[in-house]
Amino acid sequence: MSVATLAVRLARFDDLDDPGSRGFDPAGQGRDTLLLVRRGHEVFAYLDACPHYGGTPMAWRKDAYLNGDGTRIVCHAHGAQFDIATGECLVGPCLGQRLTRFDTAVTEDGDVCVFMPPDSAPTCNEAGGEKVRQ
Numbered sequence: 001m002s003v004a005t006l007a008v009r010l011a012r013f014d015d016l017d018d019p020g021s022r023g024f025d026p027a028g029q030g031r032d033t034l035l036l037v038r039r040g041h042e043v044f045a046y047l048d049a050c051p052h053y054g055g056t057p058m059a060w061r062k063d064a065y066l067n068g069d070g071t072r073i074v075c076h077a078h079g080a081q082f083d084i085a086t087g088e089c090l091v092g093p094c095l096g097q098r099l100t101r102f103d104t105a106v107t108e109d110g111d112v113c114v115f116m117p118p119d120s121a122p123t124c125n126e127a128g129g130e131k132v133r134q
């Protein structure tokens with residue numbers, strides 16, 4: 001069974017640091033609930049929710065989701081480290097568990113789209129972005 005998704009434009013690819021990460025609040029919850037990580041020509045999207053402890057937000061300050069050399073996503077609560085491409089926990093208290101990943105695409109005009117379940121997708125105004133497909 002396939003799950004319906006909405007594609008939501010969240011950022012300009014060229015505005016993301018490489019490597020770099022940025023948090024977003026696509027559902028208008030008042031805090032970042034989704035993160036993008038750019039690595040070279042790729043971009044990955046995950047829920048900002050650590051599998052170790054009840055979906056804990058992972059950044060220690062705004063947009064700070066990576067380790068010092070930008071090679072892994074880090075949960076700063078207890079130091080879990082996650083593979084950027086798969087979201088799998090490689091070091092820390094949730095070994096073998098994974099972050100919740102969303103598919104991404106970069107449009108021809110350079111926008112990063114994240115394919116999200118409709119119940120977590122925003123309206124256009126809430127996201128500051130634009131729905132591009134249903």
Ligand code: FES
Pocket residue numbers: 050051052053056075076077078079080092093
């Ligand atoms: S809550 Fe993320 S490592 Fe513990």
